[in-house]
Amino acid sequence: xxGVTQTxxxxxxKTGQSMTLQCAQDMNHEYMSWYRQDPGxxxxxxxxxxxxxxxxQGEVPNGYNVSRSTTEDFPLRLLSAAPSQTSVYFCAxxxxxxxxxxxxxxxxxxxxxxxx
Amino acid sequence: xxxxxxxPGPLSVPxxxxxxxxxxxxxxxxxxxxxxxxxxxxxxxxxxxTYSSGNKEDGRFTAQVDKSSKYIxxxxxxxxxxxxxxxxxxxxxxxxxxxxLTFGTGTRLTIIP
Numbered sequence: 642x643x644g645v646t647q648t649x650x651x652x653x654x655k656t657g658q659s660m661t662l663q664c665a666q667d668m669n670h671e672y673m674s675w676y677r678q679d680p681g682x683x684x685x686x687x688x689x690x691x692x693x694x695x696x697x698q699g700e701v702p703n704g705y706n707v708s709r710s711t712t713e714d715f716p717l718r719l720l721s722a723a724p725s726q727t728s729v730y731f732c733a734x735x736x737x738x739x740x741x742x743x744x745x746x747x748x749x750x751x752x753x754x755x756x757x
Numbered sequence: 758x759x760x761x762x763x764x765p766g767p768l769s770v771p772x773x774x775x776x777x778x779x780x781x782x783x784x785x786x787x788x789x790x791x792x793x794x795x796x797x798x799x800x801x802x803x804x805x806x807t808y809s810s811g812n813k814e815d816g817r818f819t820a821q822v823d824k825s826s827k828y829i830x831x832x833x834x835x836x837x838x839x840x841x842x843x844x845x846x847x848x849x850x851x852x853x854x855x856x857x858l859t860f861g862t863g864t865r866l867t868i869i870p
Contacts, residue, residue, distance in 0.1 A: 645800070681765070681862055683761075683845070683860040683861055683862040683863060684801070684845070684847075684858075685860075686858070699857065700857070731801070733800075746803075747802075747803075748793075748800030748801045750798075750799055751798070751799070751800050
């Protein structure tokens, strides 16, 4: 059971380039999300998905696209990278929390992105 | 004004000391409160989970929630060098799968041997 995995661990992009950050989980979790973590800003939600084929915007969605074709995978696409997208990106997953379930989100190890 | 305020530190304490970490919040709709621990260059991992007001204890860790004051705390007893990490508070209105978590900025803690 690998939990939540993310690739790559580190990436350098030039302004205007596009790329896809990969996220996969093997826990059969319905809910997956992408966060970015910046100094002094904490973790901010970019996009999330409550199941295959269903996605929605979070707090800071501009410049990012997502899709969820399978339960396991939730890639994040940067359409045209900008220096403001330099950040650490975390993918997270959870079961539908509901009721008194004490579960919460499991985070991946992160992808460090530098946009020049 | 941020919905969740957390002193970023850094905070350094000697091994064995009691550590107190705190967050304040402004949204009275928050009902679920969490503390995450994040080691350097790693993802956050859940440490404590509390619903509504009260205390919850797990080993050396105690989480307190005071909804009347909109104030939450995490206490670490008998602190160890392995507790050195950044501690993030997080909260939400519900525990449904699509509920957004609102995070504090994190407090960086160092335990000095």
